[in-house]
Amino acid sequence: MNKRFPKKFLLCVMALILPLCLSGCWDQVEIENRALVLGLAIDEAPPESAKEDPKVTVLKNQPINGKMIRVTAQIAVPGRVPLGPGGGMGGGGSTGNANPVWVVQVIGHTLDEALNNLQQEIADPRYLVHLRIIVINEEIAKLGLDELNDFLRRNPEVRRRIWLLVSDIEAARLMKVAPPLERVPTLYLDAMVEKAIGMGKFPPNYLGAFWDEESKWGQDGFLPYITIKGKENVMIKGIAYFSDGRLAGTSDPIEIGAYMAAKGLNPGGYSTLYHVPGIGYVMTKVTERHAKTDVKIVDGKPHVSFKIHVESVLDEHFGSEQAVDSSADIRKIERVFDQNAAALIKSFIRKTQRDHSDIFGIGEYVRAHYRSFWRDNIRQKRDWELMYADIPVDVEIENTIRRVGMKSK
Structure with missing residues (x-):
């Protein structure tokens, strides 16, 4: 008996079946x-x-x-x-x-x-x-x-x-x-x-x-x-x-930058114009953001702290003849930026709290780290949106100016 016959038979069967599986785009539309x-x-x-x-779709005598x-x-x-x-x-x-x-x-x-x-x-x-x-x-x-x-x-x-x-x-x-x-x-x-x-x-x-x-x-x-x-x-x-x-x-356009700073989203891209006493007006551009969100339960209520660090460059200085040419001037510009940016971020967070919209995802931190508190107080999403309106929020921000651009001697 020829032992190769079953093998040839299987190959023939596969050759007949495979074309049925390779029918191509039978339902194609150009x-x-x-x-x-x-x-x-x-x-x-x-x-x-x-x-x-x-x-086209509404049946007769079916008012909507x-x-x-x-x-x-x-x-x-x-x-x-x-x-x-x-x-x-x-x-x-x-x-x-x-x-x-x-x-x-x-x-x-x-x-x-x-x-x-x-x-x-x-x-x-x-x-x-x-x-x-x-x-x-x-x-x-x-x-x-x-x-x-x-x-x-x-x-x-x-x-x-x-x-x-x-x-x-x-x-x-x-x-x-x-x-x-x-x-x-x-x-x-x-x-x-x-x-x-x-x-x-x-x-x-x-x-x-x-x-x-x-x-x-x-x-x-x-x-x-x-x-x-x-x-x-x-x-x-x-x-x-x-x-x-x-x-x-x-939000306002600049509050997009506030949100991205609070979330630590990169790359940085927003520039800020503000007045520095004794120096004049400066514009700094954020190039990098880092943020950490801490949540604690204090007196039966979530307490949130945003700790933010940004790096920036000094883009422009005008409104004063005094040159920015010392490390003390740089530190002064950084401190004023920290105050203004923290106030902006906190103001935007308060706005979202008044509107019961937690776009920062603070509730997810509470749910992840304090599961028993979440189970006892939150029965549906609306419960958290109402609670979010009253939680205390702290914002700390630190700016480091890495570059001041070119200058002539």
């Missing part, structure tokens, strides 16, 4: 036949917009109460998305001033319904796999983001590293802003926030990080707060922080 949504803007729809509801939203979608036009600020076009498409995106507006009771209405108005199937930016108007954020987050979390096409932004103006305007540096508004917004992280101007708080913060009982989430200056200048206006799932307040 990129030219996809409506790739790059950005979404969500605003409140005017009351008269209810008459424009296309009734509540405000409607207006969703502005920015869809990439195949072959027109530029490869660079002023360079050629992607995919070998046409050149010139052809608009690289198509902006479409729809209304709906929820984001899911609005996207279904959007699909009714475009020929190609919509895809969110390339979604980069979602901008929501602050009035929408004040109503709460639970329904929005629920839809986005369950949608497998939505990536966790996209940006959710809060705007103090009509969010739809940001879908049409195209500065000379970038012809695609969504790509410009995405690059602006990403570069702000690299320069130490904003924490890396993507959509996934925001969801993570909101799911913790001892911490609240925050998002970038943006606006438009002039015609096409987009500005990061501050931090939009949340409480109980709703927008609770916003």
Whole structure:
């Protein structure tokens, strides 16, 4: 009997079965036949917009109460998305001033319904796999983001590293802003926030990080707060922080630096202008931050201490003819910085306490180190948000100026 026969037989069977497993992209859809949504803007729809509801998903005799939203979608036009600020076009498409995106507006009771209405108005199937930016108007954020987050979390096409932004103006305007540096508004917004992280101007708080913060009982989430200056200048206006799932307040731009100092986030990037008695006005730029958070239970209440050390450089000195040329002058500048920075950080913490928004995650320190206290006092997230408003907070900061720049003798 030929012993090699079973081996040859198995090889033949495998040769017949393997092609069935290598069928390729049987359900492929060419990129030219996809409506790739790059950005979404969500605003409140005017009351008269209810008459424009296309009734795509709502059954007859099923009235739905509540405000409607207006969703502005920015869809990439195949072959027109530029490869660079002023360079050629992607995919070998046409050149010139052809608009690289198509902006479409729809209304709906929820984001899911609005996207279904959007699909009714475009020929190609919509895809969110390339979604980069979602901008929501602050009035929408004040109503709460639970329904929005629920839809986005369950949608497998939505990536966790996209940006959710809060705007103090009509969010739809940001879908049409195209500065000379970038012809695609969504790509410009995405690059602006990403570069702000690299320069130490904003924490890396993507959509996934925001969801993570909101799911913790001892911490609240925050998002970038943006606006438009002039015609096409987009500005990061501050931090939009949340409480109980709703927008609770916003910060000033310099308070972003205060938050990053308290959390010890690097790289440093914020400059501070202040007056030093006997020396004049100086500007120092923070280059590095280190922070330690200590939590203790004192008299049945959490007590928090922030110990912060920053390194900086002396960028500018004006308003006085006296030169900064001694170590005593440097130490004096450092002491004044310490006083002003500590007051700024403490003021911002007090602001978040008044709004019951623990974006610093102090509650997570309490939950980790004092579990019995947490179990006895905290039954839900709102309990900690209310307790956070009354806890004592101390801030100590020390600045070390490492460089004063060039000077002539």
